[in-house]
Amino acid sequence: MNMRLSYGMGFILLVLPCSLLVAFTHYPALKALLNSFWNNGSSIRPSRFVGVKNYQTLLEDDKLMQVLINSFIYAIGTVPLAIALAIGMALLVNSKLPATGLMRLSFFLPTMLPMVAVANIWLFFYAPGIGLASQLLNAVGLPSINFLGSTNTSLASMMVVAVWKEAGLFMIFYLAALQSIPTNLKDAARLEGAGSVRIFFDVVLPLLRPTTIFVAVNALINAFRLVDHIVVMTRGGPNNSSSLLLYYIYEVTFGFRDFAYGATLTVLMVVILGILAAFQFWVLDRKAHYQ
Amino acid sequence: MTEGLNRIAFATLAIVLAALWGLPFLYSVWTAFHPEKYSANFVWNAPLTLSNFVEAWQAAPFALYFLNTVILIATVLVANLILCTLVAYAFVRYRFRWAGFLFSLVMVQLLISPEILIVENYLTLNNIGLTDTIIGIALPYLTSAFGIFLLRQTFKTVPKSLDEAAQIEGASAWRVLWTVYVPLARPVYLAYGLVSISFHWNNFLWPLIVTNSPEVRPVTVGLSVFATVESGIEWSLVNAATLMTTAPLIVAFLIFQRQFVANFMRAGIK
């Protein structure tokens, strides 16, 4: 429609709601940039302008380097795995196998749970000795693994938790996509003698591309946004092996009470997300057409 | 022949995957219903008990936490429905300068959600004195870019002829909105509502730093406060508390499974 927007209407329809949004999205981003040029103050030592000093600290921060590497591995690891599992689950649930309702329940349930609940469940599951994971390992004669207490396994353990929670949600999106694939396409392929596997890779998968893009974007955003399990299970440890960027921001700001460095890290995070967004845009532009 | 074997392999895979997937949750449930002694020892016929739930319920004000969560999600949902409708309406029905720019600006929130900017948002809230309040938790989320996106897509599909017809009959912009656009978007409102409720029920980090007192703590923060211990962790209690806090969601899901799934699917497609 092309109606003219009066100032009054504009105010109610746009200005009011959007200013709320801007106040908690764009304004804080700019504020973080501003605050990153001041140092951290306290009651007895007030804060002063320090230019790019915080950024120098940032560049020299080994812990940050570890955190960024972790975040990168975490994103690269969880996104494809969640997608692959989601497609698999969707195929299973969509098939003629018995008890698909129960399967769907089992796969989707973790999505309904808050991440803190998931974290508690897995904290118990991973507990050395008394947790089910250890008991299962011992039952087959393998030694217990200290999942959360070892620098080698803590990040991977967190990734498993994230995938467990997310894959079910993505399964639903794939289910929708699968059910909207016209059967005549598959029938035509079968007539030409293609087996199930070929049908899947040549017919079904390409048609799932839009969903995959949507799911990948979501998963990527969540990989940065959701750190509840880190807070509850490992607190970034041991020795920062499971610390992710948002968790580090939380630790620095609310643990060490260094709001200035927290602001600096926030700027970094926004920049990283911006680059990711630009990258996604580029991918989207090139790939599927998506209603 | 291979098709048959394939089917068996497939079925086995399905069962194993579904079982493994459900294992952590099932173990948690099992532990919640058995005394602490058995929380590390899986004994088939160990005695069931409800005492963990009773003890957990009494150890922290879970009723209050639930109430807070309900108030929170209701507030956010109502605000979302109203505000997102308004903005989507503006983008679809009107032409104005900066429309494209404004829309891109709003969509930024899809990527940079309020938790990302937790440091500054906390300071903002502090400056306006709304820390430790439920409205404080809700504030950054009242206008949701996702909601705007969904509703704009939906409103776009409303036939212009309906709109024009209503105008001819003298309807104001508000009447047109209420009688033409909103009813046609009802399924999307439902879908979006579920997504919103689910998201805000589960939100943790932001409410954690915003709230101090039990009076405003939502259930997720209450659970974590309950579970962080200075002395030993009692797993049967923690699992009972975890189950308690998620039970409403699970029950709702079991009852409305079909609708939930259908609505998430719809939200996904759009």
Place this chain on the structure above:
Amino acid sequence: MKTRLKMAIPLVTGAAIALTAPAVQAADLEFYFPVGVNAPAVATIEKLTNAWAAQNPQHTVKAVYAGNYEETTTKALTAAQAGDPPQVAVLLAIDIFTLIEEDVILPISDIATSPEEKAWIGSFYDGFMVDTQFGGKTYSIPFQRSTPVFYYNKDAWRAAGLDPEVTPATWDEMVEMGKKLTVKDDNGNVTQWGTRIPNLGLAGAWLFGGLVKSKGDGLSTDTGTEARFDTEAAKASLDFMLRLAKEEVMAPGGITWGDTPKAFLEGQAASIWTSTGNLAFINENAEFDWGVGFLPGGDGPGAPVGGGNFYIFKDTTEEERAAALDFVKFMSTPENQAVWSMATGYVAPSAAAWETPEMQAYAKRLPQALVALDQMPHAYREFATFQRARVTQFLVDAIEGVITGGADPAAALAEAQDKADDVLGEYR
């Protein structure tokens, strides 16, 4: 113990304070406190708080359970920054420097100025008062103080052919006895470890402080500007932990604090190093004969002191301060200290508490409770400096890096020392 001689003074003082305190103007108090899942503890706090409220109907007091220590401190600081602090809170003793830097607390010695009140301040054990001092003033009053002790499974001792009344006194003895206590199954997997010392996170750093003390050094000093990480004692302590794992006395890798009592009760560890605050929990749930001893030490016994103290906040009115002080005095009367100590296992911080009939009976029923008290002369203040959270994290990272990631102890400690010096340099 010298403390038993001081018995008379605090009892009389307590009575004197109660009788002579002037009527205080009405005030609404908010009281933040941290406890664990141990549900009776929360109920006990509420019971005590209500008792004070009943005795002082002109005031109201709201006890707010704010989570664990870290969370409670964060909440209190956040509230203070928002201009609405609690009037009184139990926070970590070691938060003193942070609280002073943020300028949110008042020295108790500035409010409690009468001679009786001064005597009251002096009635607590020195070991618990050391970390309340800064700049010559007393900033807090001990309340839930703890120290770790060595819990051991006497039945496991007997099964290993050890005398169930003898615990290891030195690190070498710990290794010796531990080797006998570790039990493996037919597959070669360990079913019972000789001992279990939590080493992850802040709890790990806490216990680490005790190890360092037992080698004759400390992790920090009372200036708040010095961190002593790169010391022989610290290195020896890390070597000891590694040795325990290598000799298969203790599980290798990261060991959590929270699961430790449970592991003990399940028989997964024949002995554990954990807070005396777990005494009640273990007592209720142990299905075997158990005892408590001093922590084995490097050159002699050593332990850290931890736990929470009462702080009174600055952004308060005269009436609120007076009421808060009265509340604190009430909570630290010998009788109430006894109630609290018996409910939790925390060490009652004044001699008078141990002399009350209830505590005497309790000590008879549960002699294990006395060990923590007897270990006090060998205890040292917990690590505390300005920017404590940040600096402690350097130590935590170093310990975790060595234990779970195979880092070299000397290098890790040197690195932690450098980082600490960088941060603390600004305060010197």
